[in-house]
Amino acid sequence: MTSPAPEPRPGAGADAGAPASPAASSSDPFQPADVTWAxxxxxxxxxxxxxxxxxVGLPALVCAVLAVLLTVWLWIPAGVLAAALLWAVLLIPRQVRAIGYAERDDDLLIRKGILFRQLVVVPYGRMQFVDVSAGPLARRFGIATVQLHTAAASTDAEIPGLAPGEAERLRDRLTAHGEARLAGL
Structure with a gap:
């Protein structure tokens, strides 16, 4: 006895009963199959x-000092800023753990976000240049940011918090991939 074919969902196209492709079989668009995230x-x-x-903390401190010196009403913004500071201190470690990148054969994937997740796919052939930067604070902590620039400014992507050696390796690797893809055009 054969089982009946599944009925198409309302509003689905003619290929609704067709088997899903391997890329479409993943239920999470932010977690592509066969990708190892760094x-x-x-x-x-x-x-x-x-x-x-x-x-946030410095303005909270200023509001608290002014509340002591001038008026009690300034405790309200000081409290709001202190609550925002506490929230950020608790949230930042989770945000940093959510940042990841993966190199594939034809593109680079960058993901970030907890509540508002984002997955950026940058094809190597679309990259114009790769920028590595580190301000004084980042250099003090031994990290750098790799920024990818493409033809469309809205698709620029960055990977913050990389060790300088990894940032240099990634810059060189992405530049080589980009040059190889441009040479093929």
């Missing part, structure tokens, strides 16, 4: 903590 350095966590402390 993570960024955990040294990115204290760098981001310092930046958040400067941009």
């Amino acid at each position: 993570r960024v350095s955990p040294r990115l966590i204290p760098v981001r903590w310092i930046l958040v402390a400067f941009w």
